[in-house]
Amino acid sequence: MTLSNVVDATLGAQTSTTVTITDDDPRSAGALALSTATESVAENAAGGITLTVSRTGGTDGPVSVDYATANGTAASPGDYTAASGTLDFLDGETSKTIPLTLTNDTTWEPSEDFTVTLSNVVDASLGQATTTVTITDDDPRNAGTLALSSATATLSEGGPAITVTVDRTGGSDGTVTVDYATADGTANAPGDYTAINGTLTFLEGEISKTIPLTPTSDTVWELSEDFTVTLSNVVDATLGTQTSTTVTITDDDTRTSGTLALSSATATLSESGPAITLTVDRTGGSDGTVTVDYATADGTAAAPGDYTALNGTLTFLNGELSKTLTLTPANDATWEPSETFTLTLGNVVDASLGLSTTTVTITDDDTRNAGTLALSTATESVAENAAGGITLTVSRTGGTDGPVSVDYATANGTAASPGDYIAVSGTLNFLHGETSKTIPLTLINDTTWEPSEDFTVTLSNVVDAALGAQTSTTVTITDDDARSAGTLALNSTTVTLSESGPAVNMTVNRTGGSDGTVSVDYATTDGTATAPGDYTALNSSQRHPDLPQWRDQQDSHTDSNR
Incomplete structure (x- = not known):
């Protein structure tokens, strides 16, 4: 209410009074809420993204609510522009918006998020208070290639455990995964090593992971044995060439190879x-x-x-x-x-x-012709002074298969060892194919005349062959010294023989030498006595052995029958 047109008075300072009519009807101010729990927006979206705060369940009177962004995996200002403030809803207003600005770059990133949260609501109630905004990247992604770092690895049976490395090369954008598992080769789990399997997760920017391998130690020597570690089921990356590593377990026990x-x-x-x-x-x-x-x-x-x-x-x-x-x-x-x-x-x-x-x-299984062994001659003659003595030959005839042998030995005849020759004995060994062997004989040369003398060489005890007919050779030694044979003469010009006996002997003497055998004829001749009436006539040729002296044959006197 306002005063005006005062008459005959003065108008004071308080000319107006505001009268507030308080409503006595129920008020429905409504509930304030973000319209969605989540939103997704491309990094390069023009104008960013706008979130809506709705007023539902009533619009009576003015209401307000504060809002503010908060970092999640997305961070301000690198990924978006942070915002905060108060939304004022007038009586009857049903919605307000929150504009959000994104930061566009040229580097690939994984999807990132931040939140927008309502708080401090005035004269209304609060509904959906938070929206999570996910920013999807629009840049090319280089997730890389996953591969084992080596085709082979060595693990000592006695430990320690080792690790094999899985490398991520050619890019590390985003999270990628790969499965791994061991598999028996000549080595078997659990006797030789601990089997493992699982999944390796590479986060954004991670470029390597390791897989631990543990041996099983024992006291028995074994060959070097192997097993494999293999990658498979790669997600969001490429699988490289080296998908498997062969792990050789070397033994640490004492080896007995024999x-x-x-x-x-x-x-x-x-x-x-x-x-x-x-x-x-x-x-x-x-x-x-x-x-x-x-x-x-x-x-x-x-x-x-x-x-x-x-x-x-x-x-x-x-x-x-x-x-x-x-x-x-x-x-x-x-x-x-x-x-x-x-x-x-x-x-x-x-x-x-x-x-x-x-x-x-x-x-050998063929028929053998070993042959016959025999001396080559039955007799041999050699001068006492022959240089080198004499050599006899033993011949092998009728076959020469294989080795054979025969014994030989000398034996005295009228010649005696060692005065006239050197006695020998031994064995002749014929090798396969040999046809003859020799027996060397050594003579004793002296200065005394002797008659021709002989000795023999005889074969015996033949082995693996036949013995021929000529098993013995007689060797005659002829003397080379000057001979003094001597003179033969009766020892008396007269002798007296009694008619009644006994008989008498006439002696023929050999003087001046006695080498060798000599002979002389003798005969009786009648004188005044006549044979056979007075004596027994003799007439013969008498040989004289090689003696210093030789007595002539005894004359016999025949007693006459008178």
Whole structure:
């Protein structure tokens, strides 16, 4: 109410009174709320994004509410412009807006968010108080490539554990994942290592992750064994070439790899077969793979005429205890003596070498013609002074297959050892194919005349051959010294013989030498006495042995029958 047109008075200062009419009807001021709980907007959206605050359930009278942004993974001012303030709703107003400005850049980022929150509502109630705004990036994304850093890795059985690395290369934009798992190879879980599997998560900017690998230690030597670690199921990135790493577990226990040796120092192989096998044994341990070279070598047998040559390498795997080698003969129709060749081991790797050589004897199966052994002559004559003495020959005829032998020995005749010759004895050994052997004989040369004398050389005890007809040779030694044979003469010009006996002997003496045998004829001749009436006539030729003196044959006197 206002006063005006005062009459006859003065108008004071308080000319107006405001009269407030208070309503007595129920008021519906409504509820203030953000229209959505979430919003998504591209980083490069023109004009950013506007959020709406709605007034519902009544619009009576003026109301107000404060608002403010808050960082989430998005941060102001790099990703958006922070905003805060108060929204005033007049009586009857049903909505207000909050404009939000985004920051556009050229770097890829993962989706990020911030919030807008209502608070301090006046004369109204509060509904949906927060909206989360997600900013999606519009720049090209380089998420990169995930790959294991190495194709191989080594893990000691005795530890420590190791890690293999998964690298992210060519970009690290955003979060990416990849699965991993171990798989048995020659190594088995859990006996050799701890199996694992899982997922590696690379956050924005992360460029490497590791996978831990743990061995299982024991006290038994084993070969180096392996297992694999493999990547799969990559999400939001590329899987590289190196998707698998082979992990080798090296053993830390004492290795007993053993000794390699031929099972026998000798073996026999028939020329006509069958083939035989030689065994190479591994004793004293069989840990791991070991090798040894082998080769045959000619002895008296030669390849390929007598056998098939071999050479190569034997490989024993972990736990293997023996290997065999096959030896094959070459058969023919010609008799041969037993021949030999060798098989030798060498160049052993990761083991010891035991018996390294076997001598193989090839026995022949053809008909043998060993021949006949005989002295070449029945008699030989040699001068006492012959230089070098004399040599007798023993011949082998009718065959020369294989070695044979025969004993020989001298024996005195009229010649005696050691005065006339040197006695010898021994054995003649004929090798395969040999046809003759000689026996050297040494004579004793002296200065005394002797008659021709002889001794014999005889063969005996023949081995693997026949003994011929000529088993003995008589060797006559002729003397080379001057001979003094002497003079033969009766020792008396007269002798008296009694008619009644006894008989008397006439002596013929040899004087001036007695070398050799000499002879003289003798005969009786009648004088006044006549035979047979007075005596017994003699007429003969008497040989004289080689003696200093020789008495003539006894004359016999015949008593006359008167």
